[in-house]
Every structure is written in structure tokens, then in C-alpha cells.
Amino acid sequence: MSNDIAIIGAGMHPWGKWGHNFVEYGVAAAREALADAGIPWQDVGFVSGGATVRCGYPGYVAGATFAQALGWQGCEVNTSYAACASGSQALAAARNKILAGACDVALVIGADTTPKGFLAPAGGYRPEDPDWVRFYLGITNPTYFALYARRRMDLYGDTLEDFAAVKVKNSLIGSKNPRARYRKCFTAEDVAASAMVADPLRLMDICATSDGGAALIICSADYARRIGKADAPRIAAISTVTPSFASAVVEMPDIATDSAAAAGIEAHSFRAALPVKAYEEAGIGPEDVDVAEVYDLSTALELDWIEDLQLAPRGEAAQLLRRGDTAVGGRIPVNPSGGLACFGEAVPAQALAQVCELTWQLRGECGDRQVAGAKVGITANQGLFGHGSSVIIKR
Amino acid sequence: MNEKPQAPAIEGWFTMDDKPRLIGTQCCACGTYFFPKQQRYCKNPDCDSTDFREVQLSRTGRVWSYTNACYKPPAPFVAAEPFEPYTIAAVTLEEEQMTVLGQVVTGVNVSDLKVGMAMELVLEPLHETDDDIKMTWKWRPLAEQGEQH
Ligand SMILES: [Zn+2]
Numbered sequence: 001m002s003n004d005i006a007i008i009g010a011g012m013h014p015w016g017k018w019g020h021n022f023v024e025y026g027v028a029a030a031r032e033a034l035a036d037a038g039i040p041w042q043d044v045g046f047v048s049g050g051a052t053v054r055c056g057y058p059g060y061v062a063g064a065t066f067a068q069a070l071g072w073q074g075c076e077v078n079t080s081y082a083a084c085a086s087g088s089q090a091l092a093a094a095r096n097k098i099l100a101g102a103c104d105v106a107l108v109i110g111a112d113t114t115p116k117g118f119l120a121p122a123g124g125y126r127p128e129d130p131d132w133v134r135f136y137l138g139i140t141n142p143t144y145f146a147l148y149a150r151r152r153m154d155l156y157g158d159t160l161e162d163f164a165a166v167k168v169k170n171s172l173i174g175s176k177n178p179r180a181r182y183r184k185c186f187t188a189e190d191v192a193a194s195a196m197v198a199d200p201l202r203l204m205d206i207c208a209t210s211d212g213g214a215a216l217i218i219c220s221a222d223y224a225r226r227i228g229k230a231d232a233p234r235i236a237a238i239s240t241v242t243p244s245f246a247s248a249v250v251e252m253p254d255i256a257t258d259s260a261a262a263a264g265i266e267a268h269s270f271r272a273a274l275p276v277k278a279y280e281e282a283g284i285g286p287e288d289v290d291v292a293e294v295y296d297l298s299t300a301l302e303l304d305w306i307e308d309l310q311l312a313p314r315g316e317a318a319q320l321l322r323r324g325d326t327a328v329g330g331r332i333p334v335n336p337s338g339g340l341a342c343f344g345e346a347v348p349a350q351a352l353a354q355v356c357e358l359t360w361q362l363r364g365e366c367g368d369r370q371v372a373g374a375k376v377g378i379t380a381n382q383g384l385f386g387h388g389s390s391v392i393i394k395r
Numbered sequence: 396m397n398e399k400p401q402a403p404a405i406e407g408w409f410t411m412d413d414k415p416r417l418i419g420t421q422c423c424a425c426g427t428y429f430f431p432k433q434q435r436y437c438k439n440p441d442c443d444s445t446d447f448r449e450v451q452l453s454r455t456g457r458v459w460s461y462t463n464a465c466y467k468p469p470a471p472f473v474a475a476e477p478f479e480p481y482t483i484a485a486v487t488l489e490e491e492q493m494t495v496l497g498q499v500v501t502g503v504n505v506s507d508l509k510v511g512m513a514m515e516l517v518l519e520p521l522h523e524t525d526d527d528i529k530m531t532w533k534w535r536p537l538a539e540q541g542e543q544h
Contacts, residue, residue: 120469127405136471137531138464138481139496146462147485154510198462199505245440250485250494259428260492262439267492
């Protein structure tokens with residue numbers, strides 16, 4: 001068990017559209033995580049930050065920025081960029097640092113302030129940039145999520161009512177989460193009345209972008225024992241695999257998939273590959289999972305993730321939803337935090353926010369949102385440029 | 396009413412004849428197709444070739460999925476005023492085993508499409524400039540469903 005890394009502290013600044021500097025959110029999350037762990041900032045030997053390329057200039061959203069804000073104390077530092085999976089890569093870097101024996105305690109941190117409006121590419125004539133190409137041809141972010149959603153409808157018989165039911169489920173549980181941005185309980189009628197964005201997805205099927213900050217304090221098993229937290233949740237696996245050629249699904253910002261025409265090449269789904277490595281590393285299977293936090297960039301995408309995590313056979317996630325299996329109180333609750341539907345996406349913080357929620361769930365501290373007896377939790381997310389992750393924690 | 400000449404919206408990405416085709420490349424060693432063109436290195440992990448030939452891709456395929464755009468995209472998209480929603484399809488080319496996105500021709504709605512439908516590639520205006528009409532590839536349902544070339 002000496003290879004176990006413990007999560008002894010978790011903290012989040014509430015998600016919202018606060019418009020403040022992202023450093024403020026990170027500091028608040030870090031201080032909450034330190035207080036939760038009951039250790040002084042001076043004990044942290046490694047700060048591992050999730051990066052994004054916004055907010056001022058590239059390189060500013062970094063581990064060192066938070067270390068400075070908390071007060072330079074000479075610890076080592078790291079910054080990871082992996083789009084939506086930035087937080088998981090930062091977590092992996094911290095875990096490996098501790099496993100290598102180079103430090104006992106690490107702070108893993110991510111925070112973001114998202115800019116207003118559409119994220120559009122630079123102008124001009126730049127056909128070498130896939131982002132320029134797809135916007136020029138009229139392909140926006142919701143296009144991709146709508147393509148995945150429509151395919152579910154035609155192949156598996158999913159309905160608009162199913163997608164709305166995901167929103168209703170997540171908004172109900174998220175209304176009980178003080179850290180969530182959207183805390184109103186929405187009805188199926190509310191979803192149906194919202195504007196169509198990309199058929200079949202309406203405004204309320206698609207997640208927003210938010211400000212937020214999340215932090216974890218992780219440490220060696222020895223250190224956890226020394227401070228009386230031997231039973232803290234453990235990191236059982238961190239999967240940050242790349243896709244395998246050839247891509248089966250057309251991914252943002254591309255205009256086409258890979259070709260699987262060469263001998264010996266098959267088309268692979270990236271989303272489905274991410275948890276496979278996590279299950280393998282943790283030495284467990286989907287049947288052992290009690291709770292999942294998945295990246296519901298759209299309502300329909302939550303159903304895709306349920307199948308990618310093998311919590312339901314392909315095409316059957318909507319049946320779980322209709323039976324109430326994926327709600328808190330059901331057989332396999334998904335997104336008990338309220339998910340991105342209630343948070344909105346704060347890219348470098350989001351993968352860590354997923355782990356924060358699982359940490360609190362496994363400690364049984366979630367009150368009205370608690371998944372009874374949760375011992376094993378899994379996260380999943382996927383972002384731009386072949387980045388994605390899946391983390392398993394257990395207690 | 397419109398005397399302007401037609402020009403490709405993106406130079407060299409498709410032919411401009413009445414049976415248009417997308418122009419990609421194919422790895423000379425392993426046969427992998429690329430669209431947009433890839434000419435420097437092969438992305439097949441089993442192949443280290445740097446040798447590519449330019450090829451015209453199949454001009455028919457089957458719908459992988461479809462949607463529409465109800466809101467005007469930001470620049471560099473050039474929208475007509477007032478903005479008219481348009482349909483979008485992802486179409487899988489059988490020989491290339493590749494799925495390509497594109498708008499669907501004007502007049503075809505989401506309700507007209509289904510996963511698996513046969514589609515063909517045609518050209519339609521994307522937008523106009525002072526000098527010419529920028530043409531792009533679009534997908535159109537094949538008149539005779541069930542057949543594919
Ligand atoms: Zn090759």
C-alpha cells in the first residue's frame with residue numbers, strides 16, 4: 001500500500017461569473033483545501049498547477065502564480081496544460097513527485113476567469129488552422145455536441161425528453177450544492193421552451209463557461225498516517241492516455257476524422273479509451289464504481305459518457321436515466337455535484353472540481369447530495385487536441 | 396442577376412467542376428487518406444512514410460450524423476443578412492473510411508435527414524466578396540437512396 005497517494009484536503013471557490021482575477025479563486029480554493037487537510041502552507045513541497053492560455057498572457061495561469069499569491073516559500077513548482085484535462089495532468093505530476101520520494105505533500109490547483117462572448121479564431125485567410133477553417137465554414141462548438149446527440153437519437157432511440165431529463169436531474173441535485181453556479185431547479189418544460197441552438201440541442205442542453213477555482217492537497221501514505229488521516233480517500237488511477245489512430249468520431253476543431261483505410265487500422269473512440277486505462281491501473285471494473293462525475297458539455301454527452309465508462313451497455317444509458325438509476329438514490333449516481341449543467345466549465349479547474357466532489361462523496365460529507373456508502377468514484381473528461389482524463393479514487 | 400465569377404472559398408481543397416470532389420492526399424506506403432491534405436508525415440503509428448500523392452476523394456457517402464446552426468457563427472464566417480439557419484452533416488466515405496463535415500445544400504432541413512442516408516458532394520455559394528462568389532462543398536441527399544458509388 002506504500003504506492004497509495006492520499007487526498008487529505010479539497011477546496012473550491014464557488015463557480016460563477018464573478019469577473020475577478022483568477023488568482024483570487026485559486027487562493028481561496030487552496031486555503032480551503034489546506035484548512036480541510038489541517039496543515040500549514042509551509043508544509044507543501046510541490047505546487048502543481050493546471051494551465052490555460054487565457055487571462056492576460058500565456059504562461060500566467062501557472063503553478064507559480066498561485067505559489068506567489070500564497071506567499072513564496074521556496075517549494076518546487078509545475079504547470080500542466082492539457083485543455084479540460086489540465087487538472088488531471090497536474091494531479092498526475094504531483095502524484096509522481098510524491099511516489100518518487102521527492103516530496104511528502106503537494107498542492108494541486110486550477111482556476112480560471114473566462115472571457116465574455118464567443119471564443120473566435122483570429123481573422124484573415126488561414127486554411128492551415130483547423131479552427132479558422134471550421135468557423136469559416138459555419139461549424140461552431142455546439143455543432144459537434146449536436147452531431148453526437150442526433151446520432152444517439154437515430155441509433156438508440158434517445159429522445160428530446162431524455163436529454164431534458166438529464167438537465168432536470170442535474171439541476172435538482174445541483175440546487176443543493178452551494179458551490180454550483182446555477183442552483184435553480186429546471187423542469188422539462190423549461191428546457192423545451194429554451195431556444196434551439198443546434199438541433200436537437202437547446203440552450204439549456206449546453207453548458208456555459210464559468211469562473212472558478214479548485215484545489216487538492218495530496219500526500220504520501222506515511223504523511224497521511226502521521227497526521228491521523230490514514231483513512232483518507234486514495235488515488236487509485238489517473239488515466240491521461242492519448243487517442244489511438246484512427247479517430248472514429250469527428251472531434252472539435254477538426255473538419256474530418258482520420259482515415260481508417262490502411263491495413264491493420266481500426267477506428268477507435270477516444271472517450272471510451274480513457275476509462276479503460278483507469279480501470280486497468282486501479283485493478284477494478286465498472287461494476288465496482290459507486291459514483292461518477294462526467295463531463296456533460298451537453299445533456300446528451302452525459303449519456304455517451306455513461307456508456308464510455310461501461311456503466312451501461314452501448315446505447316442503453318437512456319434506459320438507466322429513465323429508471324432513475326443515475327440520480328442520487330439510484331443504482332449508479334452520475335454527476336451528484338450537478339455536473340457542468342450546474343457549474344459551467346472553468347477549464348483548468350474542472351477536472352480537479354470533479355475529484356473534489358468525489359473526495360467529499362467518499363468521506364460522506366455531501367449532505368442532501370450524498371451517495372450512500374460511496375467507496376469508489378470515477379471521473380471522466382475530454383477536451384481539445386487529444387487531451388482527456390479519467391481518475392479513480394477509492395476509500 | 397449575379398455576374399460575379401465563382402472562386403473556391405478555400406483554394407485547392409476541392410475541384411470546381413459539376414461533379415466536384417474533395418482533394419486530399421494518400422500515403423504512398425500505407426494507403427491512409429488525409430483531408431485536409433497531409434504531405435509531410437504519416438499519422439498512422441505503424442508508418443513512417445514521407446511520401447504522399449494527391450487524390451480526389453469519393454464524392455458520395457452515408458450520413459454519420461447531422462444538425463443545424465440556428466445562430467450566426469462569429470467571424471471568419473460571413474453571414475447573409477438576415478441570417479438564415481443552415482443544416483450540417485457529417486458524411487462517412489466508405490473507401491476512405493473517413494467522416495467529413497460540411498453544410499447541407501440550401502432547402503434541406505434536419506427533418507429530411509437520417510443516419511445512413513446516401514449523400515453526394517456538390518458546390519454552393521458560401522458568401523460573396525466585392526470580386527467573386529466564394530464556393531464551398533456541401534452535402535446533398537442522393538436522388539436515388541440506397542445506391543452508393
Ligand atoms: Zn502511411
